Amino acid sequence: MNNPLLWTDLDAKAVDTARILAADAVEKVGNGHPGTAISLAPIAYLLYQKVLTGDPADPTWVGRDRFVLSAGHSSLTQYTQLFLAGYGLGVEDWAALRTFGSLTPGHPEFGHTAGVECTTGPLGAGISNAVGMAMAARKERGLLDPDAPAGESVFDRYVYTIAGDGCMQEGVASEASSLAATQDLGNLFLIYDDNRISIEGETKIAFSEDVQARYAAYGWDTHHVDFTNGFTTYEEKVAELYEVIQACKQVTARPHFIKVTTVIGWPLPTKAGDHSVHGAKLGAAEVAALKTALGFDPEVNFQVDAEVLAHARGNAAARAAEAKAIWTPKYQAWRSSNPEGAALFDRLVTRRPPEGLEAALPVFAPGKKATRAASGEVLNALAGVVPELWGGSADLAGSNNTTMKGEPSFLPPGRSSHEFAGNLYGRTLHFGIREHAMGGVLNGIAASGLTRPYGATFFVFADYMRPPVRLAALSGHPSIFVWTHDSVGVGEDGPTHQPVEHLWSYRAIPGLDVVRPADANETAHAWAQALRITDHPVAIVLSRQDLPIFERGEGACAPAELTAKGGYVLKEASGEPTLVLLATGSEVALAVEAQALLEAEGISTRVVSMPCLEWFDAQPVEYRAEVLPAAAIKVSIEAGIALGWRNYVGDRGRSVSLEHFGASAAATTLFAEYGFTAANVVATAKAALA
Numbered sequence: 305m306n307n308p309l310l311w312t313d314l315d316a317k318a319v320d321t322a323r324i325l326a327a328d329a330v331e332k333v334g335n336g337h338p339g340t341a342i343s344l345a346p347i348a349y350l351l352y353q354k355v356l357t358g359d360p361a362d363p364t365w366v367g368r369d370r371f372v373l374s375a376g377h378s379s380l381t382q383y384t385q386l387f388l389a390g391y392g393l394g395v396e397d398w399a400a401l402r403t404f405g406s407l408t409p410g411h412p413e414f415g416h417t418a419g420v421e422c423t424t425g426p427l428g429a430g431i432s433n434a435v436g437m438a439m440a441a442r443k444e445r446g447l448l449d450p451d452a453p454a455g456e457s458v459f460d461r462y463v464y465t466i467a468g469d470g471c472m473q474e475g476v477a478s479e480a481s482s483l484a485a486t487q488d489l490g491n492l493f494l495i496y497d498d499n500r501i502s503i504e505g506e507t508k509i510a511f512s513e514d515v516q517a518r519y520a521a522y523g524w525d526t527h528h529v530d531f532t533n534g535f536t537t538y539e540e541k542v543a544e545l546y547e548v549i550q551a552c553k554q555v556t557a558r559p560h561f562i563k564v565t566t567v568i569g570w571p572l573p574t575k576a577g578d579h580s581v582h583g584a585k586l587g588a589a590e591v592a593a594l595k596t597a598l599g600f601d602p603e604v605n606f607q608v609d610a611e612v613l614a615h616a617r618g619n620a621a622a623r624a625a626e627a628k629a630i631w632t633p634k635y636q637a638w639r640s641s642n643p644e645g646a647a648l649f650d651r652l653v654t655r656r657p658p659e660g661l662e663a664a665l666p667v668f669a670p671g672k673k674a675t676r677a678a679s680g681e682v683l684n685a686l687a688g689v690v691p692e693l694w695g696g697s698a699d700l701a702g703s704n705n706t707t708m709k710g711e712p713s714f715l716p717p718g719r720s721s722h723e724f725a726g727n728l729y730g731r732t733l734h735f736g737i738r739e740h741a742m743g744g745v746l747n748g749i750a751a752s753g754l755t756r757p758y759g760a761t762f763f764v765f766a767d768y769m770r771p772p773v774r775l776a777a778l779s780g781h782p783s784i785f786v787w788t789h790d791s792v793g794v795g796e797d798g799p800t801h802q803p804v805e806h807l808w809s810y811r812a813i814p815g816l817d818v819v820r821p822a823d824a825n826e827t828a829h830a831w832a833q834a835l836r837i838t839d840h841p842v843a844i845v846l847s848r849q850d851l852p853i854f855e856r857g858e859g860a861c862a863p864a865e866l867t868a869k870g871g872y873v874l875k876e877a878s879g880e881p882t883l884v885l886l887a888t889g890s891e892v893a894l895a896v897e898a899q900a901l902l903e904a905e906g907i908s909t910r911v912v913s914m915p916c917l918e919w920f921d922a923q924p925v926e927y928r929a930e931v932l933p934a935a936a937i938k939v940s941i942e943a944g945i946a947l948g949w950r951n952y953v954g955d956r957g958r959s960v961s962l963e964h965f966g967a968s969a970a971a972t973t974l975f976a977e978y979g980f981t982a983a984n985v986v987a988t989a990k991a992a993l994a
């Protein structure tokens with residue numbers, strides 16, 4: 305046999321061990337996905353044992369390649385390899401598959417199991433994360449080691465992802481793959497498991513295009529390795545796949561798509577090729593027959609030959625040592641010749657915000673400015689101090705105000721346009737009209753560890769990227785989402801473009817902070833706080849329309865630094881407050897206007913600005929009680945559904961809200977028609993007081 309891999313009997317036995325572990329684990333818990341884990345075992349073993357650079361003893365080593373299992377249901381494909389390579393999983397973790405608290409949950413979870421780089425399960429998403437990781441690798445080298453020859457930087461790495469038919473059908477895969485080709489991501493590999501089976505059986509009932517041709521049309525470097533055609537040993541096909549991967553590395557400016565045609569569950573004796581093996585236990589008889597066919601004792605579960613384990617772990621450790629013997633001296637040399645880069649790296653790797661963040665924040669004088677415009681000025685002011693901050697928009701940069709002036713686009717120079725100059729290490733991202741992929745790319749960048757990405761669209765289209773927002777929160781990625789045009793204040797574009805339920809719909813996601821600043825200075829501090837937060841995502845929600853900029857300081861409004869507390873007394877009442885008006889964003893100015901009218905009528909009224917309920921809720925109870933005194937009547941004002949405001953205004957309080965869709969008209973007309981007027985706030989407050 306053609307054996308460039310030095311594939312030994314122990315390698316073959318390790319692959320079979322992965323297969324029986326997958327079968328046994330699913331059998332034990334009674335549910336899970338054995339089929340693909342069994343058929344993909346040789347491919348996953350090839351990647352982990354012969355291709356990926358990584359160190360099981362140091363799973364977050366900066367010099368490692370990344371692996372994303374986009375077909376997350378096949379988590380056993382990854383767990384078996386993490387076990388064999390020595391990432392810390394033990395035989396006991398097989399028996400605990402999919403049980404509470406185990407290191408082997410149903411789908412891979414970032415930050416939970418050592419060696420898992422990405423939370424996957426929602427099909428297709430992993431591809432967008434992998435694209436982000438591949439972009440991050442280029443960005444990180446650009447930031448820290450731009451002059452190293454290609455492939456020579458300590459920050460150079462490859463990103464590998466395995467996807468299935470489901471991933472290929474999901475729209476996000478198309479969005480992300482199209483972008484990956486535009487970005488010339490030669491460091492990205494996508495291995496597509498073409499087994500033509502999904503849950504309902506043969507995919508041909510819903511899936512008929514030539515997927516490889518589709519990827520060729522995107523501009524990927526495409527290949528095909530057929531594991532079903534004319535082979536007696538899969539080793540030969542594994543060797544062929546290995547050679548394809550090596551050859552791909554010579555193609556440096558196109559991402560690599562390798563279709564592997566397989567039979568789901570092969571070599572199961574009777575069930576190979578049957579969709580029943582996708583997501584159900586195989587049954588004792590089939591598992592026993594598999595074990596017998598592979599030379600294992602059919603009576604023994606979770607059988608791992610010590611020699612096999614020693615071989616796989618020894619190989620992984622030896623490869624890690626070999627890679628580090630090259631990487632570490634290079635890294636030391638890089639550090640000593642780049643003290644500034646090294647200092648930056650030390651800050652980024654620990655995710656410390658820069659010194660001088662606060663000093664760099666612009667201070668806006670009283671006047672008028674849309675918070676989206678203020679946000680753009682803040683980004684420009686921070687550009688020099690926060691080099692790790694980069695991002696862009698889904699084709700709405702001019703409206704979202706997300707471009708840092710004078711910064712080139714992160715784009716191969718050959719794709720420069722009339723409007724944007726491209727640079728491989730640029731800073732402005734162009735996601736195209738692909739909100740879902742944008743979210744996934746941001747998460748992949750954030751997961752890569754060193755830089756801080758932001759991505760923008762209209763708030764109403766946040767729903768096109770909800771899945772990655774949820775995954776960012778679940779994974780603890782500090783992605784920053786910039787959502788402008790935040791209410792019926794959008795105006796003439798009408799109800800399709802006017803968010804109504806969105807604020808509460810995003811506040812409903814655990815672990816996501818939703819910040820809606822009231823004016824330009826709150827916007828500056830919203831950005832500062834978002835950058836201080838390094839373990840979860842933040843959404844900054846901004847107005848299209850101009851908003852007054854409050855005068856701050858002695859005798860005027862409270863300082864905007866208080867934004868970081870999430871809620872604060874913006875403008876105090878004349879005496880002990882009998883009424884508290886709570887508002888966010890554009891409605892804070894309305895509260896201030898109503899306050900003057902109410903005070904003129906002798907009603908002692910406080911205005912509380914509540915830019916971020918999550919930050920406010922995290923304050924000590926004493927602070928919250930001080931800001932929202934129990935004795936006062938409370939009225940919330942927000943141009944969206946009232947949903948959760950009851951928690952803040954209580955049973956005696958009221959909400960000025962919008963419980964229906966908007967309409968196509970001038971923003972001023974809509975606010976007046978829908979009761980967002982000082983007169984209506986006053987009337988609502990009086991009704992509550994009565």
Ligand SMILES: Cc1ncc(C[n+]2csc(CCOP(=O)(O)OP(=O)(O)O)c2C)c(N)n1
Pocket residue numbers: 340375377378425426427467468469470471474499500501502503568582
């Ligand atoms: C977005 C999303 N929709 C639906 C599912 C439920 N689901 C899990 S696996 C699967 C079928 C996947 O088929 P394929 O990728 O071909 O995997 P294989 O059966 O070959 O392992 C589906 C529909 C999911 N995980 N994510």
Ligand SMILES: [Mg+2]
Pocket residue numbers: 468469470497498499500501502
């Ligand atoms: Mg399939």
